[in-house]
Amino acid sequence: MYRKILVGYDGSEAARKAFDTALELAAKDGAELYVLSVARLPDVADDVETEAVIENSRNRHRRMLAELKSAVAAKGVKVHYEVTAGHPAEQIIYDADRHEVDLIVVGHRGRSKFARLLLGSVSKQVVQYADRPVLVVR
Numbered sequence: 680m681y682r683k684i685l686v687g688y689d690g691s692e693a694a695r696k697a698f699d700t701a702l703e704l705a706a707k708d709g710a711e712l713y714v715l716s717v718a719r720l721p722d723v724a725d726d727v728e729t730e731a732v733i734e735n736s737r738n739r740h741r742r743m744l745a746e747l748k749s750a751v752a753a754k755g756v757k758v759h760y761e762v763t764a765g766h767p768a769e770q771i772i773y774d775a776d777r778h779e780v781d782l783i784v785v786g787h788r789g790r791s792k793f794a795r796l797l798l799g800s801v802s803k804q805v806v807q808y809a810d811r812p813v814l815v816v817r
Protein backbone atom coordinates (compact mmCIF):
# COMPACT_ATOMS: atom_id res chain seq x y z
CA MET A 680 0.00 0.00 0.00
CA TYR A 681 1.37 3.38 -1.00
CA ARG A 682 0.42 6.53 0.89
CA LYS A 683 2.43 9.06 -1.13
CA ILE A 684 3.75 8.69 -4.66
CA LEU A 685 5.99 11.13 -6.56
CA VAL A 686 6.28 11.12 -10.33
CA GLY A 687 8.81 13.10 -12.38
CA TYR A 688 7.19 14.70 -15.42
CA ASP A 689 9.11 16.36 -18.28
CA GLY A 690 6.30 16.43 -20.85
CA SER A 691 7.68 13.47 -22.84
CA GLU A 692 5.69 10.43 -23.97
CA ALA A 693 7.63 8.21 -21.56
CA ALA A 694 6.92 10.56 -18.67
CA ARG A 695 3.24 10.54 -19.60
CA LYS A 696 3.28 6.75 -19.33
CA ALA A 697 4.95 7.04 -15.94
CA PHE A 698 2.32 9.56 -14.86
CA ASP A 699 -0.55 7.31 -15.99
CA THR A 700 0.91 4.40 -14.02
CA ALA A 701 1.48 6.57 -10.95
CA LEU A 702 -2.09 7.85 -11.16
CA GLU A 703 -3.47 4.29 -11.38
CA LEU A 704 -1.43 3.22 -8.37
CA ALA A 705 -2.54 6.26 -6.40
CA ALA A 706 -6.20 5.67 -7.27
CA LYS A 707 -5.95 2.02 -6.28
CA ASP A 708 -4.33 2.72 -2.90
CA GLY A 709 -5.99 6.06 -2.13
CA ALA A 710 -2.52 7.64 -2.11
CA GLU A 711 -1.60 11.28 -2.63
CA LEU A 712 0.26 12.01 -5.85
CA TYR A 713 3.06 14.57 -6.22
CA VAL A 714 3.80 15.52 -9.83
CA LEU A 715 7.14 17.29 -10.10
CA SER A 716 8.46 19.07 -13.17
CA VAL A 717 12.02 20.41 -12.97
CA ALA A 718 13.08 23.33 -15.14
CA ARG A 719 16.79 22.93 -15.91
CA LEU A 720 19.03 25.84 -15.03
CA PRO A 721 21.05 27.43 -17.81
CA ASP A 722 24.83 27.09 -17.47
CA VAL A 723 25.47 30.79 -17.20
CA ALA A 724 24.32 32.02 -13.81
CA ASP A 725 23.70 35.40 -12.12
CA ASP A 726 22.75 37.37 -15.14
CA VAL A 727 19.59 39.44 -15.64
CA GLU A 728 18.70 37.42 -18.70
CA THR A 729 19.12 34.19 -16.75
CA GLU A 730 16.23 35.18 -14.49
CA ALA A 731 14.00 35.60 -17.55
CA VAL A 732 15.16 32.28 -19.00
CA ILE A 733 14.35 30.47 -15.75
CA GLU A 734 10.96 32.13 -15.45
CA ASN A 735 10.19 31.24 -19.04
CA SER A 736 11.17 27.65 -18.43
CA ARG A 737 9.12 27.47 -15.22
CA ASN A 738 6.09 28.70 -17.15
CA ARG A 739 6.59 26.06 -19.82
CA HIS A 740 6.71 23.40 -17.10
CA ARG A 741 3.55 24.80 -15.50
CA ARG A 742 1.75 24.48 -18.85
CA MET A 743 3.00 20.90 -19.19
CA LEU A 744 1.48 20.04 -15.82
CA ALA A 745 -1.83 21.70 -16.74
CA GLU A 746 -2.21 19.15 -19.55
CA LEU A 747 -2.51 16.37 -16.97
CA LYS A 748 -5.46 17.83 -15.09
CA SER A 749 -8.27 16.26 -17.13
CA ALA A 750 -6.90 12.74 -16.53
CA VAL A 751 -6.77 13.40 -12.82
CA ALA A 752 -10.29 14.82 -12.54
CA ALA A 753 -11.88 11.46 -13.35
CA LYS A 754 -9.86 9.55 -10.75
CA GLY A 755 -10.57 11.47 -7.58
CA VAL A 756 -6.91 11.40 -6.57
CA LYS A 757 -5.43 14.20 -4.48
CA VAL A 758 -2.65 15.64 -6.65
CA HIS A 759 0.00 18.24 -5.85
CA TYR A 760 1.64 19.88 -8.86
CA GLU A 761 5.10 21.30 -8.32
CA VAL A 762 7.58 23.13 -10.52
CA THR A 763 11.15 23.66 -9.35
CA ALA A 764 14.31 24.72 -11.09
CA GLY A 765 17.62 22.88 -10.93
CA HIS A 766 19.13 19.48 -11.61
CA PRO A 767 16.23 17.09 -12.36
CA ALA A 768 17.44 13.93 -10.57
CA GLU A 769 18.65 15.91 -7.56
CA GLN A 770 15.34 17.79 -7.31
CA ILE A 771 13.29 14.58 -7.66
CA ILE A 772 15.23 12.92 -4.84
CA TYR A 773 15.14 16.05 -2.67
CA ASP A 774 11.39 16.46 -3.13
CA ALA A 775 10.75 12.76 -2.46
CA ASP A 776 12.64 13.08 0.83
CA ARG A 777 10.87 16.30 1.75
CA HIS A 778 7.42 14.72 1.33
CA GLU A 779 8.57 11.31 2.60
CA VAL A 780 6.99 9.52 -0.34
CA ASP A 781 6.81 5.70 -0.46
CA LEU A 782 7.49 5.44 -4.17
CA ILE A 783 9.17 7.46 -6.93
CA VAL A 784 7.96 6.84 -10.49
CA VAL A 785 9.89 7.90 -13.62
CA GLY A 786 9.81 7.03 -17.30
CA HIS A 787 12.70 5.17 -18.95
CA ARG A 788 13.32 8.00 -21.43
CA GLY A 789 12.64 11.68 -21.51
CA ARG A 790 12.77 14.64 -23.84
CA SER A 791 16.32 14.17 -25.02
CA LYS A 792 16.66 13.75 -28.79
CA PHE A 793 19.56 11.36 -28.43
CA ALA A 794 18.72 7.87 -27.28
CA ARG A 795 22.35 7.12 -26.39
CA LEU A 796 21.57 4.86 -23.48
CA LEU A 797 18.95 2.27 -22.62
CA LEU A 798 17.97 4.38 -19.65
CA GLY A 799 18.01 8.18 -19.56
CA SER A 800 20.49 9.84 -17.22
CA VAL A 801 17.76 11.25 -14.97
CA SER A 802 16.07 7.89 -14.37
CA LYS A 803 19.47 6.25 -13.97
CA GLN A 804 20.56 8.73 -11.32
CA VAL A 805 17.26 8.50 -9.47
CA VAL A 806 17.53 4.69 -9.34
CA GLN A 807 21.14 4.95 -8.24
CA TYR A 808 20.90 7.67 -5.60
CA ALA A 809 17.37 7.68 -4.21
CA ASP A 810 16.95 6.28 -0.74
CA ARG A 811 13.48 4.90 -1.53
CA PRO A 812 11.77 2.51 -3.94
CA VAL A 813 11.85 3.64 -7.57
CA LEU A 814 9.61 2.37 -10.37
CA VAL A 815 10.89 2.88 -13.93
CA VAL A 816 7.94 2.60 -16.32
CA ARG A 817 8.63 1.19 -19.80
Ligand SMILES: Nc1ncnc2c1ncn2[C@@H]1O[C@H](COP(=O)(O)OP(=O)(O)OP(=O)(O)O)[C@@H](O)[C@H]1O
Binds near residue numbers: 800803
Ligand atom coordinates in the same frame (compact mmCIF):
# COMPACT_ATOMS: atom_id res chain seq x y z
N1 LIG B 1 13.12 17.90 -15.94
C1 LIG B 1 12.48 16.85 -15.43
N2 LIG B 1 11.53 17.03 -14.49
C2 LIG B 1 10.86 15.97 -13.98
N3 LIG B 1 11.08 14.70 -14.34
C3 LIG B 1 12.01 14.46 -15.27
C4 LIG B 1 12.77 15.51 -15.86
N4 LIG B 1 13.63 14.96 -16.76
C5 LIG B 1 13.42 13.64 -16.72
N5 LIG B 1 12.45 13.31 -15.84
C6 LIG B 1 11.93 11.96 -15.54
O1 LIG B 1 12.91 11.01 -15.91
C7 LIG B 1 12.41 10.16 -16.95
C8 LIG B 1 13.56 9.80 -17.88
O2 LIG B 1 14.06 10.97 -18.51
P1 LIG B 1 15.61 11.18 -18.81
O3 LIG B 1 15.86 12.64 -18.80
O4 LIG B 1 16.40 10.31 -17.89
O5 LIG B 1 15.74 10.57 -20.30
P2 LIG B 1 16.30 11.30 -21.60
O6 LIG B 1 15.77 12.70 -21.66
O7 LIG B 1 15.95 10.40 -22.74
O8 LIG B 1 17.86 11.28 -21.39
P3 LIG B 1 18.88 12.47 -20.99
O9 LIG B 1 18.10 13.56 -20.28
O10 LIG B 1 19.87 11.77 -20.12
O11 LIG B 1 19.45 12.94 -22.29
C9 LIG B 1 11.27 10.95 -17.59
O12 LIG B 1 10.32 10.08 -18.23
C10 LIG B 1 10.68 11.64 -16.36
O13 LIG B 1 9.88 10.73 -15.63
Ligand SMILES: [Mg+2]
Binds near residue numbers: 788799801
Ligand atom coordinates in the same frame (compact mmCIF):
# COMPACT_ATOMS: atom_id res chain seq x y z
MG1 LIG C 1 16.05 14.15 -20.15
